[in-house]
Structures are given as C-alpha cells and as structure tokens.
Amino acid sequence: MTDLCEHLFPACREQAEFSDEARIDWLRRDRWISLPQAEAALGRLEDLLTYPQRGRMPCLLLFGSTGMGKSEILNRFGELHTAQYDKRAGLTTMPVVVVQMPPQPTEEEFYTELLLAMNYAEFNLMPLRTLRSLARRTLAEFGTKVLVLDEIDKMLAGSPRQQRIFLNTIRFLTNDLRIPIVCAGTEDARIAVLTDPNLADRFAAVELTPWRNDHALRQLLASFAGLLPLRSPSDLDTSAVRQRVLSLTAGVTGRIFRLMETIAIAAIRSGREMIDADSFDEDDLLLPLVSMQVIAGTQRAMRRRAA
Numbered sequence: 001m002t003d004l005c006e007h008l009f010p011a012c013r014e015q016a017e018f019s020d021e022a023r024i025d026w027l028r029r030d031r032w033i034s035l036p037q038a039e040a041a042l043g044r045l046e047d048l049l050t051y052p053q054r055g056r057m058p059c060l061l062l063f064g065s066t067g068m069g070k071s072e073i074l075n076r077f078g079e080l081h082t083a084q085y086d087k088r089a090g091l092t093t094m095p096v097v098v099v100q101m102p103p104q105p106t107e108e109e110f111y112t113e114l115l116l117a118m119n120y121a122e123f124n125l126m127p128l129r130t131l132r133s134l135a136r137r138t139l140a141e142f143g144t145k146v147l148v149l150d151e152i153d154k155m156l157a158g159s160p161r162q163q164r165i166f167l168n169t170i171r172f173l174t175n176d177l178r179i180p181i182v183c184a185g186t187e188d189a190r191i192a193v194l195t196d197p198n199l200a201d202r203f204a205a206v207e208l209t210p211w212r213n214d215h216a217l218r219q220l221l222a223s224f225a226g227l228l229p230l231r232s233p234s235d236l237d238t239s240a241v242r243q244r245v246l247s248l249t250a251g252v253t254g255r256i257f258r259l260m261e262t263i264a265i266a267a268i269r270s271g272r273e274m275i276d277a278d279s280f281d282e283d284d285l286l287l288p289l290v291s292m293q294v295i296a297g298t299q300r301a302m303r304r305r306a307a
C-alpha cells in the first residue's frame, strides 16, 4: 500500500493504511498545522519573549474574527514555553501564562482565572487586594516573561465602568510587572483596547485576515492533499475547489478545517478515497457548521434554478 500513496507526505503515508475507523478518528483530532499567518503571529510572540526589560514594555493585540485561529496560536505559544521545574534550584518557571478572560469581566474573576492558569488553587474567598497581590507575586516568582489574555472581547459584556477598570488592570500589570501583555480578541476588542489612550500607543496590532483565492490558499489545499489519509490522489489545486471552499467558509480558518475534515470522512465512507470539486457538491454531505449548511443550501437552490 505504502508505495501507492506517493501523493501523501512521507510522514502521512502509513496513516492511509489504517482502517476506516482509525483514519476517521485521526481526522477528528486536533493538531497544529503550520499556516503562514499563524507562523508570522507566533514570530511576533517569540520576539516579545526575548525583549529586554525596560520602562515601557511593548504589547501585542492579536485580532480577527471568531474561528480564525487566535486561540490555537496562543496555546501553541504556551506549549512551546511550558512550565519547567528546576530540580537543583527547587524552582518552577512559567515563561508564558495564558489566561482566558472570565465571562464576568470583574477584577476578582480575572485574578482568579490568572491564578488558576498558574495552577494556584487555594484562594477561595480572598478579598480583591489579596488576590491581586498574590497574582502579582506568583507571576514574579514564576519568572513569567509574557502574559497572554485570550478572548478579551468578553470584557465588552461588562458595564462601561467595568471595562474601564479592566483596561486599567491591563495597564497596571504591564507597568508593575514590566512584562509584555498579549491580548487576543475580535475587532470589537481591538476598538475597545485602542480607544484607551494609555494603551493605544503601546499595543501593536496583528490581524488574522480571512483566506482569499491566492497562493496561500493553494498552499493550504496542497497541504491537505498531502496530509489527509486518503488512498488516492486528490485534485484540490483547481480554481473550482478554491471557490467552493471560500464560498462555504467565508475564508475562516476553523471552518475550512472542519469542511476538509468532513469531506475527507465522506470520501473514506463512500470508498471514493479522494477529494475534488465534486466532493463539495454531494447533496447528502452533512456540513459541519450550520452557517455552511445555509450557504450550501442557498447555492444548491440557485444552481437548480439556473439548470
């Protein structure tokens, strides 16, 4: 079988020999895939890690629509710099701390999430002042070099006063700890952060833009062709495929991944074992996202009307 799968990357050929169920299971698992925008964003994050400590630390705002891969990038960054225990010194270091913004954007909830992200669990019913100083002390003791706050648009759920307090908290942390802070969120979050005059001039913004019909998309589809454990060569490098993918997903990374996963699973189940432009048209294809179903349904109706 292996020699039949020359269309796949060498590391993926063995995968194609597995049973249908094993291949489907593999397809459903999360794995990091190197994407141009994601790698560029990671590079910016890495830069912050080695930034010398000075009066005003630069900060980074990573923004883009839901599903563009922000959390994937931040978690990847966290995984590349996980906590280390130095046995001789008896010290744990945690160079990168990634915190999810709590649904209730209060300072108490925020510091609680921050302490949880640092595996601190014994802080029930502490007053805010204690929580705040404990969080600061723990960050300093862990030698944290970059603090990452994901989903900061949650702060917009708060009252204007809560939002102000939260933006002050970010400013306070970066001033006090002298470490860069990375915030990730949607366009709304970008506006909220950058309308704060104290934060606007220290946050550089990096945007994740939707995929377009260009070279990068061709490369992405070529990676899928080499990666998906199908036994026959797929035909993804066509303008028809690119247009179908973009119209079904609006170029949102997460939707493209779900779409390709669904279509690959259908190709395994049907025994077709390859993907081409026709694969995107099958009527019984259960598209993974409701939004995609709506788009596909409208397009099918339009094609039927045109026929």
Ligand SMILES: Nc1ncnc2c1ncn2[C@@H]1O[C@H](COP(=O)(O)OP(=O)(O)O)[C@@H](O)[C@H]1O
Binding pocket: 030, 031, 032, 033, 034, 035, 038, 064, 065, 066, 067, 068, 069, 070, 071, 072, 073, 253, 254, 255, 257
């Ligand atoms: N670099 C990547 N490698 C693998 N999968 C990715 C990558 N970027 C995005 N994805 C897929 O897209 C989905 C949405 O990404 P996510 O990071 O949650 O988006 P966001 O945080 O911007 O809303 C993920 O669940 C994952 O399946």
Ligand SMILES: [Mg+2]
Binding pocket: 070, 071, 072, 150, 151
């Ligand atoms: Mg996210």
